[in-house]
Amino acid sequence: MKIGVVGTGYVGLVTGTCFADSGNTVTCLDIDAEKIARLRRGEVPIYEPGLEELVERNAAAGRLRFTTDTSAAIRDAEVVFLAVGTPPAADGSADLSALWKVVDGIAPHLRPDAIVVTKSTVPVGTCAGIEKRLEARTGLRCRVASNPEFLKEGAAIEDFQKPDRVVVGVRTADVGEILRGLYLPFLRTENPFLVMSPESSEMTKYVANALLATKISFINEVANLCEKIEADIDDVRRGIGHDSRIGFAFLFPGAGYGGSCFPKDVQALAAMARSQGVQPRILAAVHETNLAQKQVLGEKVAAHFAGRLAGKRIAVWGLAFKPRTDDVRDAPSIDLIDRLLAEQAEVTAHDPEAMPNVRALYGDRIRFAPTALEALDGAECLVIVTEWGDYRRPDFDEMARRMRNPVIFDGRNLYQPAEMRSRGFSYFAIGKAAVRP
Numbered sequence: 345m346k347i348g349v350v351g352t353g354y355v356g357l358v359t360g361t362c363f364a365d366s367g368n369t370v371t372c373l374d375i376d377a378e379k380i381a382r383l384r385r386g387e388v389p390i391y392e393p394g395l396e397e398l399v400e401r402n403a404a405a406g407r408l409r410f411t412t413d414t415s416a417a418i419r420d421a422e423v424v425f426l427a428v429g430t431p432p433a434a435d436g437s438a439d440l441s442a443l444w445k446v447v448d449g450i451a452p453h454l455r456p457d458a459i460v461v462t463k464s465t466v467p468v469g470t471c472a473g474i475e476k477r478l479e480a481r482t483g484l485r486c487r488v489a490s491n492p493e494f495l496k497e498g499a500a501i502e503d504f505q506k507p508d509r510v511v512v513g514v515r516t517a518d519v520g521e522i523l524r525g526l527y528l529p530f531l532r533t534e535n536p537f538l539v540m541s542p543e544s545s546e547m548t549k550y551v552a553n554a555l556l557a558t559k560i561s562f563i564n565e566v567a568n569l570c571e572k573i574e575a576d577i578d579d580v581r582r583g584i585g586h587d588s589r590i591g592f593a594f595l596f597p598g599a600g601y602g603g604s605c606f607p608k609d610v611q612a613l614a615a616m617a618r619s620q621g622v623q624p625r626i627l628a629a630v631h632e633t634n635l636a637q638k639q640v641l642g643e644k645v646a647a648h649f650a651g652r653l654a655g656k657r658i659a660v661w662g663l664a665f666k667p668r669t670d671d672v673r674d675a676p677s678i679d680l681i682d683r684l685l686a687e688q689a690e691v692t693a694h695d696p697e698a699m700p701n702v703r704a705l706y707g708d709r710i711r712f713a714p715t716a717l718e719a720l721d722g723a724e725c726l727v728i729v730t731e732w733g734d735y736r737r738p739d740f741d742e743m744a745r746r747m748r749n750p751v752i753f754d755g756r757n758l759y760q761p762a763e764m765r766s767r768g769f770s771y772f773a774i775g776k777a778a779v780r781p
């Protein structure tokens with residue numbers, strides 16, 4: 345099939361590349377001319393495991409093209425995926441301005457039989473709004489579908505090519521069948537292709553993310569309590585997880601959730617509820633709990649040094665909002681660094697992939713170390729924010745040699761407290777009693 349993808353970010357680029365890889369001809373459109381120029385030179389502007397090789401292969405085969413020219417991307421496309429950002433507006437609702445701009449921009453170029461599909465996460469009613477808007481612009485009744493994306497950054501290719509499920513929201517069965525055909529190469533292990541109304545499909549995406557965020561805020565809240573009452577959250581987690589009604593997934597305590605999806609989607613669903621006169625009590629609590637959790641590491645560090653952080657050298661491991669991505673949008677590391685800088689600490693940070701994105705935010709206000717160990721030189725303490733594999737089994741003796749004080753604040757519970765004590769570290773994890781040598 346001939347496919348147009350509008351918005352060549354994390355979702356659009358992965359979507360376009362994977363559809364090209366299954367034999368379709370895909371043109372990816374973006375307004376960011378520099379991004380498109382880099383892609384045309386074979387450079388992938390984001391870090392996503394496996395993506396570069398796939399882009400290269402499909403571009404070389406002539407199945408994957410990149411453009412800033414709307415007509416070139418849209419005029420032949422049988423299916424047009426919209427994958428632009430839908431960031432939060434000031435009131436928490438989804439800001440659809442980029443999406444409406446795109447709808448207006450593509451309208452004059454669409455084939456009369458084209459199917460327009462929203463892959464962006466959009467509030468319920470957006471598909472219906474696009475149908476109306478396209479009809480007003482073109483005089484035609486365009487076919488519009490919803491197809492929310494469930495990929496996880498860091499495992500995006502795997503998730504796209506082997507999805508747990510594909511959800512589409514359509515008005516007519518024929519559109520569902522065309523989309524099923526497109527996804528068939530990715531459904532060979534019989535994972536379900538679920539067809540529903542656009543409204544249910546739009547809602548499904550928000551509910552999925554909000555429930556995952558709820559699990560995280562829940563476990564973080566009880567972890568904070570565990571810490572005060574000498575219970576160990578990891579023991580409690582094991583104690584509850586073997587109950588088949590509960591399970592283990594997404595119940596790891598930490599430094600709060602970040603990224604471009606959970607924070608904004610929880611707020612957007614809450615805004616949607618309020619606009620319908622439904623009080624989003626749980627969603628509001630999930631969001632607030634998370635905002636507070638993102639402060640926990642900074643508070644622990646400040647408490648340890650009795651608020652005297654000025655001039656103290658503090659090492660930070662992990663800047664991306666989660667491992668295997670370079671994405672730092674809404675990352676807990678940003679809250680921590682802001683706090684440390686506000687208290688005039690000296691921050692030296694390390695991340696395997698995300699340092700350029702954080703440098704773009706802070707410039708030379710913080711230092712970046714080429715290796716994790718070098719970040720520790722002369723540090724008064726280490727704060728671990730992201731659970732990269734690289735940090736899981738470090739050389740503790742070398743760490744202690746490099747640091748001024750062997751003190752670790754671990755926002756991801758990577759190590760065993762008893763082992764840390766025996767190695768001479770003070771160790772502060774989430775939801776566990778602090779240990780000191």
Ligand SMILES: NC(=O)c1ccc[n+]([C@@H]2O[C@H](COP(=O)([O-])OP(=O)(O)OC[C@H]3O[C@@H](n4cnc5c(N)ncnc54)[C@H](O)[C@@H]3O)[C@@H](O)[C@H]2O)c1
Pocket residue numbers: 350351352353354355356373374375376379427428429430442445446463464465466493494495496497604605
């Ligand atoms: N990132 C994820 O893990 C993820 C997962 C599932 C769903 N989503 C949803 O997918 C959507 C996109 O997210 P993302 O992370 O890929 O965003 P992104 O910011 O990485 O990419 C959006 C792209 O759209 C481009 N763009 C903006 N306006 C445009 C226009 N008028 N014409 C053409 N291109 C334009 C931007 O330049 C950018 O490259 C959001 O709604 C998000 O909630 C994201």
